[in-house]
Amino acid sequence: MRLATWNVNSIRARVDRVTDWLLANDVDALCIQETKCKDEQFPFERFEEMGYEVAHVGYNQWNGVAIVSRIGIEDVEEHFPGQPGFAKDPEAEQVMEARAVSAVVGALEPSGPTTLWSLYIPNGRELTDRHYTYKLEWLRKLRDAAAGWLAEDPEVQMMLAGDWNVAPLDTDVWDPEFFVGKTHLSAPEREAFAALGETGFREITREFLPEPHTYTYWDYTRLSFPKDYGMRIDFAYLSPALADRVTGVSIDREERKGQGASDHVPVLLEVTD
């Protein structure tokens, strides 16, 4: 079974590249972030004609997450239990954003059902912004949910994959000095990210690809990709039972090249039965 995650930065702008990549890489199920569209705008037919089913959550031009699978999609859920919402006014009702969708895939595979979560962690914007505390709260609640799933079933087969908007190590960026006073590398963000690992979930991409400066994202500005000013912010936390089945991980840097590339590249996991 081949599982992947990719922040595509608009599914409508990227659908050709995404479908081409799925076929070229023989991918069974893909977690997508930043579809940037409402459900009715999602190009479902482009995936369905290739034999993929789609679960999508999108309310407007912001955020938007999806799972596409050619090995079945069941029990789709939007939002994880306890997921925080957001509103500019802290006194107003906090509104849920399209940042988390789950589905059970592979129910008829030899390996049995696997639950995928496609996650788009809030960006944080600035250290003093209310979006930053929202981000930290979001990660803490996700940790609580992960601990709950594992307590409920220690053998659960589950992947928490997506754009985490956190660079856990200094070697996950081209220059940590650039990020002093900015988000993504701050201690609270790193602690909140690491707390997922304290539940028993394992960040599997690091286990297979420990080399420093192995990036998944390059900003569109500043000639970031030619200069290799990248960041490693896309990860996959796996339940212990699923992590034990992973035989390989790759980051497809080639997808950042050429016209019409997303600013993120796909991360692909090979999972044995």
Add this chain to the structure above:
DNA sequence: ATGTCGGACGTAGTCCGA
């Protein structure tokens, strides 16, 4: 110097978000 993208609104150019 957020230097580039993508979407909304609206049909050009500006704003938001990353």
